[in-house]
Amino acid sequence: MGSIKQDIKETYLGIYETAQEKWNDFTQFLAEAWPILAVLFLGLIAIWLYADPPPPRHVIMATGQPGGSYDVLGKKYAAFFEKKGITLELLPTKGAEENIAHLVDRKDPVQAAFVQAGAFNPHSVKGVQSLGTISYDPIWLFYRGPKVDTTNYMEVKARSHYFLSSRISVGEKGSGTHAQAMQILKVNGFEEGVNFLYLSGSKSVEALQKGEIDAAFIVDAYEAPNVQTLLKDPSLHLSAFPRAEAYSRLYPYMQILSVPTGGFSLERNFPSRDIKLMASTTNLLIDDRMHPALQFLFLEAAREINGKSTFFSSHGEFPSFKHTGLSESPVALHYEKNGSPLLMTYLPFWLAELVNRLIFVLLPFCALAYPVLLTLPGYRNKRMRRKIDQMYGVLKTYEQELTINFKPDTKDEYLKKLDLLEYQALQLKVSKSMSGDYYALRTSIDYVRNCLNRGVQPYQLQGDESSI
Template sequence: MGSFKENVKETFLGLSESAQEKRIDFIQFLQETWPLLIFLLMVLMGIWWYADPPPPRHVLMASGSSGGSYEVLGKKYVEYFAKKGVVLELMPTNGAQENLARLSDRNDPVQAAFVQAGVAHPKSVSGIQSLGAVDYEPIWFFYRGPEVKGSDLRVLHGNAKFFANHKISIGVEGSGTHTQAMRIVKATGIDRANLQFLNFSGDQVVNALKSGEIDGAIIVDAIESKNIQALLADPSFHLLTFRRAEAFTKVIPYLQILDVPEGSFNLVRDFPSENIKLVATTTNLLIDDRMHPAIQFLFLQAATEINGRESFFAKRGEFPSFKDSLLPESPVAVHYEQNRYPLIANYLPFWLAELANRLIFILLPFLLISYPMLRSLPGYRTRLMRNKINRLYSELKAFEYELLANFDISQREEYLKKLDLLEYQALTIQVSRRLASECYSLRTSIDYVRNCLNRGVQPYQIVQADPGMQAPTEQVTQAPPL
């Protein structure tokens, strides 16, 4: 028994030889089967290309009403898509209900839209999936005139002093603002008999407030909206605080509480004059469920780049998320949330990364399936290698027949050269171990014919009888059958 060191050395030597043998066998496999592999790959790629076409270069997105935060956010997405070589076209709409209707319409070219959480009920829409929430949309209540006491704004037992005597805009019917406003009105139980609710769009409500046409307005929009910024910058408007914010989030579960510290909107005029709470819904990025996965990944990347930054209300990396998703989540978004985009996308342009990613996902399974499948084909490789041996046997047999019919002693050197060529071809045949004996048998047969040619009396030559002697029987000696 050898020493431990010798045993370890022999073990590693055996493993190395086995790995080398497998490597050589695999290379030989590729050399022998590459036409079949290419054919199978082309068939597979054709099926894959038909079943999963490349992503489109032009995408339509509903952006909502003019002047709103969706328009501002949508333009940022347009710039991001342009860097990736994709045209994202924004389509202005009248609000959330139109966005949902267009996404649900299987004949409408719109494939994406920003919609507030809570606007769409899962049972009322179909063919729509969510890529997650991408931003907060506070529910703002601005009013003009002198500041009103909190008790006058609070709704108790269906009554509120402020609302009974003033004109309030609650957004255009069909918009997200109108939907959220009506849910709050319903949740508070306010008596609507004496209310003066008006419907102004986002870009109209600021002018209506400034002109005195209305006394207050409920607006659901992001803080970056130019309408919200115009109202926050005007000292003649006051902002309602939701003192019962926690109660609202219990009654309307998708709402979030946002804390606004004193003076955070404007330190110079100390606005707000105290810490306040706002309730907010979220901006959901909704898509047609038939959208190409690569475009979904691109939207999610854009959301991470644009909405994942720290903002007035959001922490860094807070969006995109599924914190209040009421609609079915896209499987692509779930995968992205867990794994992010493949690393290759960080180093290659979008189209090249997408092509490489698609090829990787088809080539790897193809190699994993085709290699063992082709190796397991009954006798495929054995027949392939044996055919090479048999072809040389056929050439050797034809050569012997030629010697029998037309043997010329002066051509002996040429005959030997031809045998040397046959032997070289036999040496260069790459065969598996189990067929090595047949290869050696072929070389033995070639060597037998060479020995016959090198004899003093050639076995392939007809021997003529001497005239003075009894004629012997003509005899032809040839190599044993192969």
């Protein structure tokens, strides 16, 4: 039993001594190599702060008119971002024109916006990229009065002239509705009329239901409250687009949407036959300087919020990367091919982003630091060997002086010098690999001391001079 206790005790002592030895080596290493480690640490900080800065915790996004569908959609995005620890501030605007202006201005803090395709000239927009389209925005033309047979072109044209001479809302200037309405009217040969009213979506609905206007263009999602209000009003009619294919050829961003008979209301059998509608798409546009992590977060929000099945879109159809009108962000191109980064799928956003940044920073840092760290043991040995060599040099100087110019009355002075040199040697903290050099130095000091203590003339036997 006693032998077992002894073995355990010896094992414990061995582990303790080994740990203490490693710790001493480590502290000695830090004391000797701290300049190099400090340079490497500063390099890591520089890469961390400048090469890959963390994403901001506050983002401003331009939406649309208060109460509109973009405003509602923006609130859903804000709630999604809040769950990820990011504050998404929503900025209400009058529409697409103002949203684009915010993004183009390089000093403007707005970094993202909902903008209808076709509501801006892509050639005049700089510094803005697309994260894809996220929804359909059908072009609705509601009107009062007799129902028009959309298959009869002459009747449609006559009714159009009637609208142009009557009171018709074409959307607020600067909005996507106004841009789409003007394009449709102009391509049909109609110019802007004096009876045009530039009302917001909610005001157009109110005026149309009260009979204050005869027709109204509204470009908005099927689920939008304004659209639903007008679709449920049996006194109003909806104009279809039988020449939708022609519009899509003229404007590639235009999408053709099919509505089956009774699709809007089976009870009213509305519409009474299959019709086609034209639709723009909502672009998710960003400042091209936006942090990549935030771009991935916007794309994840689009997938979760806009990727659900709706009346006109199937599950997973959005975000889509077709007909965006602007160049896609490199992040969007990566997302289109590979989806979200693997870390974002399994980890919270802040942790996934932190790990991703660590990988981005540590890989090049390690590539730089690895060869440097490999040289540290050699650096330590060279530094220690230089100190030992310096002491050997001092010792050699003493020895030469004692050999050539020895004076008996200086013996005690040289002994003190040798004691001081030995004390300096004792202060050296050397690794085990250099123990031989360390003890060789102390032996050499002791050898010179012994020579000095031999007699009157060091390094010579008594009577040497007489024999010569």
